[in-house]
Amino acid sequence: MAAASVDLHVEFHLPTMLSEWALAPTFRVTVTMNNFIPVVVKVHHVPTPVPNWRKRSADGKFTASISRQTLRTSKQDDEELGSVGIRSADPSADAASGDLIARIRAGLIAGKAPEPIEDGEGGTYKLFGADGNIVAIFKPADEEPHSDANPKKHDDSPKRDGILPGECARREVAAYKLDHGLAGVPCTALVQLRHPRWGSALKVGSVQLWKADAESGADVGSSEFSVSEVQRMGALDVRLLNTDRHEGNLLVTRDEQGRASLTPIDHGFALPGSLSEAYFAWQHWAQAKKPFAPDVLAAIAAIDSTADAEVMRQMGFSDLEIRNMRASTLLLQRAAASGWTLHEIANFVTRPSLDKVSRLELLVADAKALAVSRGNFWEHYSRLVDEAVTRTAAPSA
Numbered sequence: 348m349a350a351a352s353v354d355l356h357v358e359f360h361l362p363t364m365l366s367e368w369a370l371a372p373t374f375r376v377t378v379t380m381n382n383f384i385p386v387v388v389k390v391h392h393v394p395t396p397v398p399n400w401r402k403r404s405a406d407g408k409f410t411a412s413i414s415r416q417t418l419r420t421s422k423q424d425d426e427e428l429g430s431v432g433i434r435s436a437d438p439s440a441d442a443a444s445g446d447l448i449a450r451i452r453a454g455l456i457a458g459k460a461p462e463p464i465e466d467g468e469g470g471t472y473k474l475f476g477a478d479g480n481i482v483a484i485f486k487p488a489d490e491e492p493h494s495d496a497n498p499k500k501h502d503d504s505p506k507r508d509g510i511l512p513g514e515c516a517r518r519e520v521a522a523y524k525l526d527h528g529l530a531g532v533p534c535t536a537l538v539q540l541r542h543p544r545w546g547s548a549l550k551v552g553s554v555q556l557w558k559a560d561a562e563s564g565a566d567v568g569s570s571e572f573s574v575s576e577v578q579r580m581g582a583l584d585v586r587l588l589n590t591d592r593h594e595g596n597l598l599v600t601r602d603e604q605g606r607a608s609l610t611p612i613d614h615g616f617a618l619p620g621s622l623s624e625a626y627f628a629w630q631h632w633a634q635a636k637k638p639f640a641p642d643v644l645a646a647i648a649a650i651d652s653t654a655d656a657e658v659m660r661q662m663g664f665s666d667l668e669i670r671n672m673r674a675s676t677l678l679l680q681r682a683a684a685s686g687w688t689l690h691e692i693a694n695f696v697t698r699p700s701l702d703k704v705s706r707l708e709l710l711v712a713d714a715k716a717l718a719v720s721r722g723n724f725w726e727h728y729s730r731l732v733d734e735a736v737t738r739t740a741a742p743s744a
């Protein structure tokens with residue numbers, strides 16, 4: 348069969364937060380055209396500035412995705428950082444992130460080396476403070492599952508629809524920013540880090556505040572968790588369409604009386620470009636079947652998804668990823684206000700089985716189809732959500 352040839356003109360936009368970075372000389376571009384098989388194009392020379400992760404062409408005919416494996420800074424930036432150092436890679440990071448990075452920097456300068464964590468599917472490291480205590484977990488973007496430098500090479504681990512290798516780090520950071528303290532995602536920041544254990548390479552990744560003396564949620568019975576904490580974590584997971592909320596991705600700490608408290612972690616597989624893989628370990632827990640606690644209900648009503656969408660846009664998320672977050676947040680808010688439980692909302696958002704689409708997927712598809720002939724997507728989606736939460740009985744399975 349003769350190879351088809353197409354001329355592509357791909358325009359890239361510069362995400363604000365990455366503006367001062369230059370690119371390593373090679374990276375991959377995947378172009379998927381309507382009605383064509385996906386084509387992988389290897390680009391060997393890229394002029395700066397840095398391209399965006401994704402871009403839809405003006406006529407809507409194709410989308411391009413970029414998986415960045417390696418990033419490096421300009422010579423001047425390199426000299427500033429030295430052979431051991433860390434700095435923020437996010438101009439809009441908050442003060443808590445600045446404090447966290449300062450504590451890590453003090454540890455690195457005092458000679459405390461990063462230590463690999465054996466668990467998990469990608470490269471993860473403990474970082475220490477100057478006093479030798481663990482301060483943070485570091486997850487480099489180029490060591491994520493299916494990325495080139497992943498030291499664990501678990502390439503049989505499942506890939507998530509709509510999330511490319513190398514994209515988990517900024518999802519970890521976005522989860523912290525979008526949580527606004529509600530579910531207690533520990534402070535998480537995007538950084539550039541250099542240490543001799545990686546030679547002269549500059550690592551880009553997420554650092555997250557270490558929760559000391561924590562047990563894995565997989566080792567604690569769910570009946571120990573409070574209704575409010577489960578519901579707060581659940582509301583976060585629905586908004587983020589988290590595809591990876593298994594019990595190991597929540598930490599449990601205890602107060603002096605032994606009462607358990609929850610901390611959600613590991614949000615690298617949240618905020619997907621696809622609606623198909625949401626997974627919530629808490630979906631059938633007793634706390635999810637109780638009416639929303641008044642404090643949780645008030646917090647859900649106060650979520651500002653327009654502001655959150657802007658945070659995601661500044662971080663370089665695609666229109667599709669932002670739309671998905673807005674769609675699930677709107678559903679959460681309307682359904683919770685109509686008296687649905689978290690369990691019922693999760694039943695609407697997750698697939699009943701792998702090959703059967705969710706009610707949320709159907710509703711989004713209906714709104715998209717209606718918007719083709721008349722009006723805009725949000726007008727239809729909003730009305731369809733209202734109809735679903737008021738006229739239909741809440742889904743029980």
Ligand SMILES: Nc1ncnc2c1ncn2[C@@H]1O[C@H](COP(=O)(O)OP(=O)(O)OP(=O)(O)O)[C@@H](O)[C@H]1O
Nearest residue numbers: 466467468469471484533555556557558561612613
């Ligand atoms: N903020 C934190 N505080 C304390 N411990 C943490 C924190 N983040 C991660 N850990 C520990 O490190 C382990 C690995 O972290 P994480 O789950 O984020 O990485 P992962 O490699 O993506 O894991 P997996 O692929 O197994 O889900 C966790 O199971 C937990 O024991």
Ligand SMILES: [Mg+2]
Nearest residue numbers: 467595596613
């Ligand atoms: Mg994990």
